[in-house]
Amino acid sequence: MGEEMAARPPAGDHTEAELDLNTLDEALLPVGHRSGFVAVVxxxxxxKSTLMNAYLGQKVAIVSPKPQTTRFRQLGVLTMDRCQVVFVDTPGYHRPLDKLGEYMVETTAKAIPDADLVLFMADVSQPPTEEDQLLAERIRLDRRGIPVILALNKADLLGPKDVSERIQAFRALLATADWTLLSATRGDNRDALLEKIIAALPEGPRFYPADQVTDTRVRDLAGELIREQALVFLHQEVPHALAVSVEEYKERAADLTYVKAVLWVERDSQKGIVIGRGGQMLKRIGEAARQELEEELGGRFFLDLTVKVLANWRERTDELRRLGYAVSGERDR
Ligand SMILES: Nc1nc2c(ncn2[C@@H]2O[C@H](COP(=O)(O)OP(=O)(O)OP(=O)(O)O)[C@@H](O)[C@H]2O)c(=O)[nH]1
Ligand SMILES: [Mg+2]
Known part of the structure; x- marks a missing residue:
């Protein structure tokens, strides 16, 4: 199935609008049509992933309360009649502790000079951290005149008396950047930020067909959705040591997809945790992942999950490559 995921049709009867968008030939794009790549860092x-998914109205990137959830560069294409915004969701910027971390940070760093606009997201409910400062420094060095917008997120968690002090602290990181205070989950200022993003993009044609929402293959998204559910149930070091590879993705019937996936961990003890007593943990993960796949991708799914050990995979370039984390290059599955 190497297909990329198409945009989910809007709810209700929008057939006419959809047709218009899909058949609009480049020459017919409205005067002043804007387009560009927005690096979300x-x-x-x-x-970051929460905001991109909210703009797209569907889950292209997985989300979890655990840090370092996103490991790949993931595109989210938002097409409107007046613009096409290509969001580039990136892994969280941090001080890498292993080769996987180096790959993640490199992926983020590479997205910055390639972008038309950098969206620097921060958690405004906490003071700036060393990671925020390091990233701001990197942006100052690498952006080569590219505009930056500071998206001060999680405003719903910010007490009113901290607002002005916190805004000042983040603005000090990138003094010339425009900024918006928002809540990606509650929606406050999300539309206002989108308008700022669109206004900052150059005029130009579409990069992708109007009905394409990402360049992630469906089978890779399935692997990510399985990993997302594993992150819900697993704690401490296990989520970080976990990778998922989809070995088979087959439509067995019009309405039934068979997915065979391996959950890779680094040690026998972690394997025991992921399987759980009497297989209970793996069963819970599998059941939750099946529901998630059915909700996000539609149709029924049959999941065949196994857990295997790949000692120290986060430190081994060859194994990282095999799992799709191609160091110094793009994803090469
Ligand atoms: N309260 C609150 N929580 C939020 C908001 N936006 C995101 N979250 C939560 O923050 C957590 C992290 O969200 P993600 O979208 O995975 O964050 P990310 O920046 O993509 O994280 P990495 O992929 O690890 O870099 C999730 O539990 C979200 O539900 C917000 O505006 N308010
Ligand atoms: Mg993310």
Missing amino acids: GRPNVG
């Missing part, structure tokens, strides 16, 4: 857990 920030330290882990600030809400």
Whole structure:
């Protein structure tokens, strides 16, 4: 199935509008049509993937309360009649502790000079951290005149008396950047930020067909959705040591997809935790993942999950490559 995921049709009867969008030939794009790549960067857990998914109205990138959830560069294409915004969701910027971390940070760093706009996301409910400062420094060095917007997220968690002090502290990181205080989950200022993003993009044609929402293959998204559910149930070091590879993805019937996936961990003890007593943990993860796949991708799914040990995979370039984390290059599955 190497297909990329198409945009979910809007709810209700929008057939006419959809047709218009899909058949609009480049020459017919409205005067002043804008387009461009928006690198969504920030330290882990600030809400980058949440915001991109909210703009797209569907889950293209997985989300979890645990830091370092996103490991790949993930595109989210938002097409409107007047613009096409290509969000580039990136892994959280941090001080890497292993080769996987180096790959993640490199992925983020590479997205910055390639972008038309950098969206620096931060968690405004906490003071700036060293990671925020390191990233701001990197942006100052690498952006080469590219505009930056500071998206100060999680405003819903910010007490009113801290607002002005916190805004000042984050603005000090990138003094010339425009900024918006928002809540990606509650929606406050989300539309206002989108308008700022669109206004900052150059005029230009579409990069992707109007009905394409990402460049992630469906089978890779399935692997990510399985990992997302594993992150819900697993704690401490296990989520970080976990990788998921999809070995088979087959439509067995019109309405039934078979997915065979391996959950890789680094040690026997972690394997025991992921399987759980009497297989209970793996069963819970599998059941939750099946529901998630059915909700996000539609149709029924049959999941065949196994847990295997790949000693120290986060430190081994060859194994990282095999799992799709191609160091110094793009994803090469
Ligand atoms: N209260 C609150 N929580 C939020 C908001 N935005 C995101 N979150 C939560 O923050 C957590 C992290 O969200 P993600 O979207 O995975 O964050 P991320 O920046 O993509 O994280 P990494 O992929 O690890 O870099 C999740 O539990 C979200 O539900 C917000 O505006 N308010
Ligand atoms: Mg993320």
